[in-house]
Amino acid sequence: MVSNKRIKIFILVFSLVSAMFSYYVWQVFKTPNFRVEANQPFELFIPKNSTYESVLDTLKKHDVVRDQLSFRFLAKVLNYPEKVRPGRYVIHSEMGNWELLRKLRNGRQDAYKVVINNFRLKEDIAGRIAKQTDYDSVAIYAMLDSSALMQKWGFSSETSPAIFVPNTYEVNWTTTFPEFLDKMNKAYVKFWTSKRKAEAQKLGLTPVQVSILASIVYGESKNPKEQARVAGVYWNRLQANMPLQADPTVVFAWKDFTIKRVTSKYTALNSPYNTYRNAGLPPGPISIVPSDVIDKVLNLEHHQYIYFCAKADFSENHAFAVTYEEHRKNAADYQKALDQNKIH
Known part of the structure; x- marks a missing residue:
């Protein structure tokens, strides 16, 4: 009887100790241990050649760690003091010691x-x-x-x-x-796959020149349905050694993107980007454009158009013309619309 009673007491004590130990292990490993707002994570920056103590100093300075003892204990268990890796590490409110220390030890940076x-x-x-x-x-x-x-x-x-x-x-x-x-x-x-480079070569252009032309096309038209046609106009002008006379290049040359109406005052600027004064492409792209615009240039429309002008209804569409006389009429309609809307 006494022996059975002792066994029961031993089992009870062992169970309590095991439960307490399990709880402590859970606390050490899994319980959230960082003072971080749910909607405002903490960014821990660890420079190159940092030491374990310098990491602790940073965390202490910002009062991030709730239970320093459990954090230090697990850090040593995981051998983190010997494996400090530089980087940017984001600490979230729900993180426990185990999750963060493994992240730090393995150098899993938050890009x-x-x-x-x-x-x-x-x-x-x-x-x-x-x-x-x-x-x-x-x-x-x-x-x-x-x-x-x-x-x-x-x-x-x-x-x-x-x-x-x-x-x-x-x-x-x-x-x-x-x-x-x-x-x-x-x-x-x-x-720039071999296919794209081959398409550029057919046009007699380098990939960079295609990017330059695409930036002008994108500056003229954000309408995907027109971009290949606009590219075709500029292509025809390049082949004829005609100035591109692209308004977006003038605006870029001035670095004034509030310009709404490009007049002779602006086209008189002496700049290599001014395609009213200089034939050929400008020396560099006037913007970074979506990749599909580059593909529109590589697969430009082959047609006879030499001119185009924004339509007087201020839609995203343009009026294209083969002859200068036709273009003058389109341009006059657009200029009249600008005047009526007091766009100067």
């Missing part, structure tokens, strides 16, 4: 999402990328504006925007901007 879309100026590109990452906008611009630096990827100061293929890219905090450009160049090379 920035960088959206590349319709930028016009290199200043815009630099500013937007800097806003989405930890890069310095001045340093970005300096690199994009340097032909000596951009030649590594086959671009110049003027053509550097062409390296960017519109998309959303993931970039780690530890990735340098030159490494980011390596990533952009890989996307560029992947985009």
Whole structure:
């Protein structure tokens, strides 16, 4: 009887101890242990050559860890002090020690999402990328504006925007901007398939020249149904060695995107981007365009049109013309509509 009673007591005590131990293990491993708002995660930045103690100092400075003892205990169990990896790590409110420490130990960084879309100026590109990452906008611009630096990827100061293929890219905090450009160049090379390069060659254009022409087409028309036709007009002008006389290039040359009506005052500007004064393509793209616009240029319409003008109804459509007389009539209708709407 006494022996059975002792066994029962032992089992009871063992069960209680096991339960307490299990609870403690659960607390150490799984219970959320970080003072982080649900809608405002904490970004932990760990520079290169950081130590375990410096990581703890950062967390302590921002009062992130609730239970320091359990965090330190599990960190040592997982050998994290010997495996500190640099990077940007986002700490969420529901995270426990186990989840975060494994993330830190394995270097599973939280990448920035960088959206590349319709930028016009290199200043815009630099500013937007800097806003989405930890890069310095001045340093970005300096690199994009340097032909000596951009030649590594086959671009110049003027053509550097062409390296960017519109998309959303993931970039780690530890990735340098030159490494980011390596990533952009890989996307560029992947985009320019042998088929696309062959189509460009048929037109007698390089991939960069196609990007330049596509940027002008996109500046003239956002209507997908017209872009191949607009590209055909400019193609005909290039073949005839006629100035493109593209208003978007003039606006770009002035860097004044509030201009609504391009007049002789603006077309008189002495700039290599002014296609009223210079024949051929400008030295670089006037914007980064959607990839499908490049495909519209590669598969441009072959026709006899030499002129086009926005329609007087201010729709996204244009009036195309073969003869100058026909174009003058279309242009007069549009100019009249501008005057009536007091657009100067």
